[in-house]
Amino acid sequence: MKYTDLIKTASSSMLRSKLRTILTIIAIFIGAMTITLTNGIGTGIKSYINKQIGNLGATNILMVQVQQKSSRLNTNNSGPALYNPNQKVSITSFGGPGERQVLMTQSDINTIKAIPNVTSVSPRRNISPDYIAGTGKKYQVTVDQQFGTTTAQMQTGSGVNINSSSNQISLPNNYASSLGYNNNSIVGKTVSLGITNAYGQQSTVNATVTGIQEKNLVGSTVAYINAALANQLFSVQSQGLPPATVNSFATVEVEFPASLTDAQIQTLKNQLNNKGYTGQTVKDTENTIFSAINAIILVFDMFGIIALLAASFGIINTLLMSVQERTKDIGLMKALGMSPRKIFLLFSFEAVLIGFWGSIIGVFVATLIGKLINAVAKNGFLKDFPGLTLLTFPLKTILIVVIGIMVIAFLAGTLPAIKASRKDPIEALRYE
Amino acid sequence: MNQNTIIEAKNLSKVYGKNEVAFKALDNINLDIKKGESIAIVGKSGSGKSTLMHLLALLDKPSKGTVIINSKDSLLMSPSEIEKLRNKIFGFVFQQFFLNSTDTALNNVLLPLKIGKVSPKERKKRAQDAINDVELSDKINVKTMNLSGGQKQRVCIARAIVNQPDIIFADEPTGNLDSQTGKNVEDLLFKLNKDQGITLIIVTHDEDIASRCDRQVFIKDGKLINESRK
Secondary structure, rough: OHHHHHHHHHHHHHHHHHHHHHHHHHHHHHHHHHHHHHHHHHHHHHHHHHHHHHHHOOOOOEEEEEOOOOOOOOOOOOOOOOOOOOOEEEEEEEOOOEEEEEOOHHHHHHHHOOOOOOEEEEOOOOOOOEEEEEEOOOEEEEEEOOOOOOOOOOEEEEOOOOOOOOEEEEOOOOOOOOOOOOOOOOOEEEEEEEOOOOOEEEEEEEEEEEEOOOOOOEEEEEEEOOOOHHHHHHHHOOOOOHHHHHOOOEEEEEEEEOOOOHHHHHHHHHHHHOOEEEEEEHHHHHHHHHHHHHHHHHHHHHHHHHHHHHHHHHHHHHHHHHHHHOHHHHHHHHHOOHHOOOOOOOHHHHHHHHHHHHHHHHHHHHHHHHHHHHHHHOOOOOOOOOOOOOOOOOOOHHHHHHHHHHHHHHHHHHHHHOOOHOOOOOHHHHHH | OOOOOEEEEEEEEEEEHHHHOOEEEEEEEEEEEEEEEEOEEOOOOOOHHHHHHHHHOOOOOEEEEEEOOOEHHHHHHHHHHHHHHHHHHHEEOOOOOOOOOOEHHHHHHHHHHHOOOHHHHHHHHHHHHHHOOOHHHHOOOOEHHHOHHHHHHHHHHHHHOOOOOOOEEEEEOOOOOHHHHHHHHHHHHHHHHHHHHOOEEEEEOOOHHHHHHOEEEEEEEEEEEEEEOO
């Protein structure tokens, strides 16, 4: 029998018991739809985050800390660690109460500066202004010094100029009206930031607004400030603090040329590691977020996979019944010269066809549902997030789902197909 | 061996089971069937006549002895050669018809050609010719479940001759038919035998149809007991 005839025969025998076939296809369909939808959400969110990576910070920056040894998770019993007079330590609650964190000083900065490909090293300082004020009331604000070149998407105006000597700030997009302006009119205006020193005295620092950031899901509530503003705010904030406290940092920002390849960045990280530091780029942060998303998607995928597993038993059952019912047909075809291999293929194709139709319908319906949800979301809860398509279905994913399910169906079909191919024509023809 | 011999059974034995429970279905059968001959294998049920037909048609393997077809020993043939042989030079007519009842007469008839990889156009033409030969052209697109017993058996015969076989094996071809329809089917089979020279091997317990054959061989308890000629 030719392959086209095998497929046609498998198709028509699939339709011989329509209800049974349709029920089996529905089981496959549910699995295919679930997997397509969950992956659609995963892909949509990941591609959005990828587009918004600029909002997480510059891509040519490594956030560097001293490699920390946990004092709480002590796994060796060799006694307490030796005191190191060159290490400055603070107690943080970051890794649990009483966790020791080794801090960095100017000598660390000098060490890091000596590493090839390091353009600049700036300490990352915690700057906590009390408020921001425009023409009226005062509002709370979180600021973050911008390092390197970012691709943060702006709604109006532009990002801060890190090299400018004047104080600059870019604001999250819900600040303009509160400060007495709108998103366009606020650009170029001066706002004042209140900040308190160690003695508890509050004073104000002025800054120019360079632009309003586009609303996004990551890092949306932070106002970015340039170095000039950061320096001025920090000098006010640290008035009255001992120099040793002012000049020790948990984290430094290490800038490297944006032209570095991934391999070169890795080399840089390795060199930092060798000197006792650990560095993370925005990409690494993104990967951490991605792996969290992937874990969630995987959990949802498990539902789809379980559905498919159940469905593949449905295929086995359906085909076993089909083989039983068609014992005489199989015997006749064998008597008329059909080889066992072709009989095997005939039933395998039937299984694969069930998988094919189930997955095609599943993928199709999932795409429709995705379009529907996207349309609703765009005008609803995601109205303020331009550029976010909640569900995206790349052709590659769809093909993987369809082909994967066809493979599963083929595997499920092997048992009945082998059973069919081994039928003895004489026994089969005697069968009533 | 005669030049005209198409099938020869040599010391053919078939044993089912082993040791104490062994059952000898066929015991040392020697038979020589000539090209164009019509031969009846006659015996009661359980005599071993169906087993003999299965062995001659290479549907089953003998325990001892061999079947020689067109001077070729079937024991030396590969499975695919045997499949090809059954597809190209054998035709089968069964007592229970074995038709796909939800399919049309035409589709049932062209099954052997489909298995034999004949092109769709060619097989449709040849199936139509075969259906014409059995005088069922008006029922060509009727589902076989809507046909009478005699018509069904004629579809079977059309299916048996569609690949222009050298030999037709007919297992109780009239067993499920009333005597008049049975006679029509018999006439058709013998007509094919006479006109097209197809060798006809009929397995039956019916003495009437057997007597119309050129030769009758009688089987009892797996042994050839008698042979007679018209």
